[in-house]
Amino acid sequence: MSAATARETAAAPHAEEAGRRVEDVLDRLARRDDPEVSAAAEELVRVLMDYYGAGLARLAHHLERGADHGVLRAALLGDELVTGLLVLHDLHPESTAARIDRALDSVRRQHPAEVAGFDADTGVLRLRTADSGGCGCPSTSQAAQQAVEAAVCCFAPEVTEVGWETATTGPEPALLQISRRPPTAATAS
Structure with a gap:
């Protein structure tokens, strides 16, 4: 039973x-x-x-x-509130790994992340995120991580800590400046 x-x-x-x-x-x-x-x-x-x-x-x-x-x-x-209640009372039919995947799926479109590892004994989840290719602002990255962590908290509250890794995708692209050209000697007259 x-x-x-x-x-x-x-x-x-x-x-x-x-x-x-x-x-x-x-x-x-x-x-x-x-x-x-x-x-x-x-x-x-x-x-x-x-x-x-x-x-x-x-x-x-x-x-x-x-x-x-x-x-x-x-x-x-798929409902965060219902899942939270089921987990709280140890009634959720899915494993922790399945619920972590469900949490990541719920935010993946805006904040892609994948599991790099989970230690069930300590509750530490390691996530990997690809470089966003965005502006590189720390606040943007931090907001994305907070959104992912909030989803994980709702679907898998046994996760006590989330560590982040960044997947490297190769060399940084060259910065392309789009602006008017400065006047040259030929066009300045």
Whole structure:
């Protein structure tokens, strides 16, 4: 029996009971006469409720749209929020490597990168990116790396660190200046 199947057969928490337990914890924190702790706990509950509510809304949306099992599976596993919830509860059916590939696919058109290696023991992912051929601005490169890392974080949160390598594609192209020619002695008169 898989871990997911074991969880499915275990007694599911009852919504009313879970609500009472949350209220009890918030009440205990409120009685400590520390308004900051109480406010932080209430904010934590709101953030979690918003996160799970958004995930359930996405699930419902995909269920309404997906008539075909394959289409529904692709839609659910391609959704960053749904994937995050599945991974958080160890319910995601894909391997870490497959989810890393899915993350890179989600941003590949704007920010091409490929896996150079992944160490599952340390959570370190090494990615390789080709020289963009763009302006070479560090801010452009940094923004691209941040976009890729954000996608990886959503699809594969077990990745704890991303290291970057640059693929070398040969010598740098010559800089071509496009401008008017300076006047020469022949044209200056």
